Amino acid sequence: MASNMRKNTRQVRVGRVLIGGGAPVSVQSMANTDTLDISATTAQVRRLKEAGCDIVRVSIYDEECAKTIRAIKESVDIPIVADIHFDYKLAILAAKSGADKLRINPGNIGSAARVRELALCAKDMGIPIRVGANSGSIKKEFIDKYGGVTAEALVESALEQVSILENSGFTDIVVSIKASDVVKTVESYRMAALKMDYPLHIGVTEAGFGEQGLIKSSIGIGTLLLEGIGDTLRVSLTGDPVHEVRAGREILRSIGMLPCGLELISCPTCARCKVDLESICRQLYEKTRDITKPLCVAVMGCAVNGPGEASHADLGVACGKGEGLIFVRGVQLKKVKENEIVKTLVDIIKSQ
Ligand code: SF4
Known part of the structure; x- marks a missing residue:
C-alpha cells in the first residue's frame, strides 16, 4: 500500500x-x-x-x-x-x-x-x-x-x-x-x-x-x-x-489509502451494451455513495467481458438485453430485469 x-x-x-x-x-x-x-x-x-x-x-x-x-x-x-x-x-x-x-x-x-x-x-x-x-x-x-x-x-x-x-x-x-x-x-x-x-x-x-x-x-x-x-x-x-x-x-x-467505502467499477459501454448502463450506474452511485463498507461492485454492459470482470468484484452485474446477471463473490446468483438491477444490488450491498 x-x-x-x-x-x-x-x-x-x-x-x-x-x-x-x-x-x-x-x-x-x-x-x-x-x-x-x-x-x-x-x-x-x-x-x-x-x-x-x-x-x-x-x-x-x-x-x-x-x-x-x-x-x-x-x-x-x-x-x-x-x-x-x-x-x-x-x-x-x-x-x-x-x-x-x-x-x-x-x-x-x-x-x-x-x-x-x-x-x-x-x-x-x-x-x-x-x-x-x-x-x-x-x-x-x-x-x-x-x-x-x-x-x-x-x-x-x-x-x-x-x-x-x-x-x-x-x-x-x-x-x-x-x-x-x-x-x-x-x-x-x-x-x-x-x-x-x-x-x-x-x-x-x-x-x-x-x-x-x-x-x-x-x-x-x-x-x-x-x-x-x-x-x-x-x-x-x-x-x-x-x-x-x-x-x-x-x-x-x-490509491488504496482509504480502507473503507464502496468502489464502483463500470465499463465505458459500446455497441454490445443493450441496457441504459449510465442510468444504472448513476442510480447505484447515488444510493451507495455514503456507504462505508469496503466492497467492490462491478457494473458491466454485456456478456463479453462482463461476467469475468463482475466475478472478480465482491458483487456485480453483467448485463444482457434488458436484463442483468447478478454475481456475488464469483457465484452467479440470479437474472433480473433491467429495472430491478439497482434495487437488487443495493439490497445485496446492505445485507453484506
Ligand atoms: S463490457 Fe461489454 S458493453 Fe462494456 S465495453 Fe466491454 S464489450 Fe462493451
Whole structure:
C-alpha cells in the first residue's frame, strides 16, 4: 500500500483527529456559509461530516464570528479549524472559544511579542497552528529573490512562517504550500518534504470548477500521496464543499489509502451494451455513495467481458438485453430485469 512508503512526519492532534506520524491521511474541507449564521453553518458542517469529512475549517472575520465557534462546536461532532487573516486577537479569541486548530500566518500579525502571545495561547489550549505559503499571497521579497513565484520561493516563504513560530517556542505546526499550478504544487511539496518534518496539508489551491478542478486536484494530490508526501488534504473546488470531501475520499480510495467505502467499477459501454448502463450506474452511485463498507461492485454492459470482470468484484452485474446477471463473490446468483438491477444490488450491498 502507498501508505507504507509515507514520509515520517511529526504528529499533531486536531480534536480527536491525528495528523502526521503515520496517522491515516485525513480529509478536510471548508464551510462556505456565513460563519455567523450558526444554523446554516452547523447544517453544512453536518453534511460534510456525513460525506466523510474529518476536519472542517470556518472563516473567522470578526469577534462575533470567533465567538460563534463555541456554539458551532456544541452542535457538531467534528474538529473545527478557525481560519484567520492578520488579526492575532481574533486568533486568540477563536482558540479560547474552542477552535481545535488555527490557520494563520504569523508573518502577517506583526511584532514578535504578538506572535509569542498567540503561540502561548495555542500552547495553553493544546491546539496546533497551520502556517503556509500560497502562490497568491507570497511576499515580494521572495518573488524578487527567485525571479517569480517559484517552488523555491513558496517553500522559503513557508519556512519563514515556521521559523517565526519556532522562535516563540511553538512547534505544534502543520504546513501547507499551495499553488494553483499542479506542477508547481508538486515541486513545492517535494522540496518541503526534504526540508522539514512537520506534517503537510496538501492540495492544489483554487483548483477551479467541475472537471478541471477535480483533475488538477487529483493529479496534484494523488502524485504527492503516491510519493509518500502529505498527511492531510483538501480538494479545493468552487461550489458545494461536500463535493470536495467526496473527491478527497475518492482520491484516497483510488490509491488504496482509504480502507473503507464502496468502489464502483463500470465499463465505458459500446455497441454490445443493450441496457441504459449510465442510468444504472448513476442510480447505484447515488444510493451507495455514503456507504462505508469496503466492497467492490462491478457494473458491466454485456456478456463479453462482463461476467469475468463482475466475478472478480465482491458483487456485480453483467448485463444482457434488458436484463442483468447478478454475481456475488464469483457465484452467479440470479437474472433480473433491467429495472430491478439497482434495487437488487443495493439490497445485496446492505445485507453484506
Ligand atoms: S463490457 Fe461489454 S458493453 Fe462494456 S465495453 Fe466491454 S464489450 Fe462493451
